[in-house]
Amino acid sequence: VNTPQKGGKFTINDFEIGRPLGKGKFGSVYLARTKTGHFHVAIKVLFKSQLISGGVEHQLEREIEIQSHLNHPNIIKLYTYFWDAKKIYLVLEYAPGGEMYKQLTVSKRFSEPTAAKYMYEIADALSYCHRKNVIHRDIKPENLLIGSQGELKIGDFGWSVHAPSNKRQTMCGTMDYLPPEMVNGADHSDAVDLWAIGVLCYEFLVGKPPFEHEDQSKTYAAIKAARFTYPDSVKKGARDLIGRLLVVDPKARCTLEQVKEHYWIQGMMEAKIRAEKQQKIEKEA
Numbered sequence: 263v264n265t266p267q268k269g270g271k272f273t274i275n276d277f278e279i280g281r282p283l284g285k286g287k288f289g290s291v292y293l294a295r296t297k298t299g300h301f302h303v304a305i306k307v308l309f310k311s312q313l314i315s316g317g318v319e320h321q322l323e324r325e326i327e328i329q330s331h332l333n334h335p336n337i338i339k340l341y342t343y344f345w346d347a348k349k350i351y352l353v354l355e356y357a358p359g360g361e362m363y364k365q366l367t368v369s370k371r372f373s374e375p376t377a378a379k380y381m382y383e384i385a386d387a388l389s390y391c392h393r394k395n396v397i398h399r400d401i402k403p404e405n406l407l408i409g410s411q412g413e414l415k416i417g418d419f420g421w422s423v424h425a426p427s428n429k430r431q432t433m434c435g436t437m438d439y440l441p442p443e444m445v446n447g448a449d450h451s452d453a454v455d456l457w458a459i460g461v462l463c464y465e466f467l468v469g470k471p472p473f474e475h476e477d478q479s480k481t482y483a484a485i486k487a488a489r490f491t492y493p494d495s496v497k498k499g500a501r502d503l504i505g506r507l508l509v510v511d512p513k514a515r516c517t518l519e520q521v522k523e524h525y526w527i528q529g530m531m532e533a534k535i536r537a538e539k540q541q542k543i544e545k546e547a
């Protein structure tokens with residue numbers, strides 16, 4: 263994002279605000295572009311009043327500082343931020359593909375090659391975050407976006423914390439992605455993200471999360487026992503990977519590197535690359 267007009271800090275006057283993209287956590291998100299260069303960005307507007315309850319502003323500064331140093335092709339980049347009297351503005355990478363969960367709703371469920379590619383991308387992004395000691399803690403389709411090349415982008419880090427943490431997670435939104443250790447209120451580590459991508463892989467392939475039940479107590483019980491069933495559409499390779507992630511003991515879950523090297527992921531991605539090459543040849547023929 264090119265430098266602001268008057269050197270130093272950006273202000274909202276460096277941007278032309280476009281249509282609202284939707285409501286993120288804590289605030290609204292708008293499409294925008296820089297006045298010089300027409301570079302597209304997403305701007306998230308947070309109300310200070312909503313954030314600064316009991317002097318968390320210094321923690322906020324540190325958190326946002328951390329996010330602005332996260333630089334990975336599958337993580338929405340936080341380019342810069344600035345504030346005025348009442349609001350904080352986050353200037354973010356724009357994801358033209360929109361929200362992952364909308365894509366999932368439209369197509370009911372993803373093919374194995376698509377699900378495997380998304381799993382590889384999110385495992386790569388999370389291992390990058392974990393190396394920087396950042397756990398996302400809120401991996402679910404609602405927080406995932408799609409980039410201009412159809413690639414997965416993790417967004418909305420509003421809840422990321424430094425590992426390990428036992429910060430209470432206020433139960434906003436679905437608890438389908440909560441791991442047993444958080445349901446039991448125990449300390450949690452970056453293994454919560456491993457459990458979450460196990461739930462995500464299941465939801466990508468089936469179209470709904472594995473522990474979904476009409477009443478909460480059944481969901482909690484199923485999560486604590488890691489009790490779920492597969493429809494016939496989920497094949498052996500995917501079952502093997504999901505079965506290595508949806509494990510009650512956080513230490514027994516497979517690592518992100520093992521996810522990336524898993525035979526189902528590797529096999530499906532090769533198949534996807536071969537199919538895309540074949541399509542290219544046919545198109546050019």
Ligand SMILES: CC(C)n1nc(-c2ccc(NC(=O)/C=C/C(=O)c3ccc(F)c(C(F)(F)F)c3)cc2)c2c(N)ncnc21
Pocket residue numbers: 283284285286287288291304306308313321322325326329338340352354355356357358360361407416417418419420
């Ligand atoms: C509505 C639609 C679906 N939408 N939403 C996005 C979008 C993508 C990423 C984000 N990222 C963040 O919010 C990052 C927040 C922080 O790093 C942070 C860190 C510490 C804090 F304390 C906090 C704080 F919130 F507590 F302040 C925040 C937000 C919106 C989006 C997009 N980029 N492109 C297209 N459409 C898009």
